[in-house]
């Protein structure tokens with residue numbers, strides 16, 4: 001950039017013209033800045049709000065449970081990252097073992113809870 | 129000593145009996161050389177499934193949570209001792225979990241396959257297996273002389 005400018009000023013000086021040129025790089029825009037148009041990094045619900053799954057928090061865990069069969073939804077439906085999904089599944093198993101949470105039924109008290117995802121529209125197609 | 133959580137369900141009892149049951153539970157912890165940090169009453173709840181213990185089927189239970197520190201060697205005997213108690217419907221001992229720090233990898237997982245880390249790892253694994261030494265017969269023949 002500065003090279004071109006320097007060349008330009010040289011040419012104008014020979015032609016006896018008064019032209020305002022940018023001799024220093026002071027006003028030149030910085031091009032080594034970060035890409036301002038970069039997309040925001042995707043994060044799953046639990047990582048975004050920094051929530052940790054705990055086996056005593058049955059209300060949270062039952063949101064990842066099917067109201068029809070009581071089974072745990074897969075990662076392609078819940079939209080969690082691999083690690084969070086693993087933790088959630090672990091805690092659900094712990095809660096079910098401790099008698100806090102059903103294995104075949106979701107507690108009807110939690111039917112009205114807001115949905116974190118749409119089970120009918122998985123992120124990736126089902127395996128079957 | 130490691131921090132543990134004891135999730136214990138008692139059968140429905142009048143208060144004085146429940147008090148003695150709780151005392152019994154906590155005294156067994158003390159006997160094994162443990163310290164109780166917290167005792168929480170999670171209330172009377174309907175069980176999500178019926179539980180049959182000591183020849184009785186239960187549909188409701190009193191939920192209690194103990195947080196305690198105890199030597200790991202005593203955990204097996206504690207666990208065994210609680211189910212001998214006729215008032216206990218169910219008990220579970222869990223190690224107290226500490227928050228695990230990790231980065232969310234969802235952004236990477238949502239990319240098309242050739243950019244995903246798990247797919248890249250698979251490709252690398254396949255590549256490393258290509259250079260595996262192949263068994264040679266050392267017969268100086270360019271074919272296998274016997275029937276295969």
Ligand SMILES: [Zn+2]
Pocket residue numbers: 043044045046047048080081084231232233234
């Ligand atoms: Zn995540």
